[in-house]
Amino acid sequence: xxxxxxxxxxxxxxxxxxxxxxxxxxxxxxxxxxxxxxxxxxxxxxxxxxxxxxxxxxxxxxxxxxxxxxxxxxxxxxxxxxxxxxxxxxxxxxxxxxxxxxxx
Numbered sequence: 001x002x003x004x005x006x007x008x009x010x011x012x013x014x015x016x017x018x019x020x021x022x023x024x025x026x027x028x029x030x031x032x033x034x035x036x037x038x039x040x041x042x043x044x045x046x047x048x049x050x051x052x053x054x055x056x057x058x059x060x061x062x063x064x065x066x067x068x069x070x071x072x073x074x075x076x077x078x079x080x081x082x083x084x085x086x087x088x089x090x091x092x093x094x095x096x097x098x099x100x101x102x103x104x
Contacts, residue, residue: 007071014070025052033060038062042102045091067087070088074088
């Protein structure tokens with residue numbers, strides 16, 4: 001019997017992933033976010049532990065919701081960004097898909 005991992009392996013490497021994460025791409029995300037109106041709703045798919053992109057999105061004045069399937073990454077995200085709505089689900093099963101967002 002095979003058990004599927006809804007995190008696609010990220011749960012098993014969550015600690016290593018968080019240690020290795022850099023700010024690569026943060027400037028690009030900032031430039032993208034600057035094109036959205038303040039208060040726009042954004043869904044971050046596969047948000048991981050939130051760094052480095054979540055702080056960029058929040059500083060841009062966006063209303064962000066997030067999803068990741070790794071319980072460890074979601075727990076770390078919640079510690080860093082307790083005011084951001086997050087779901088611990090595989091993307092394909094997300095409850096957020098019943099809602100509308102300005103950007104993903």
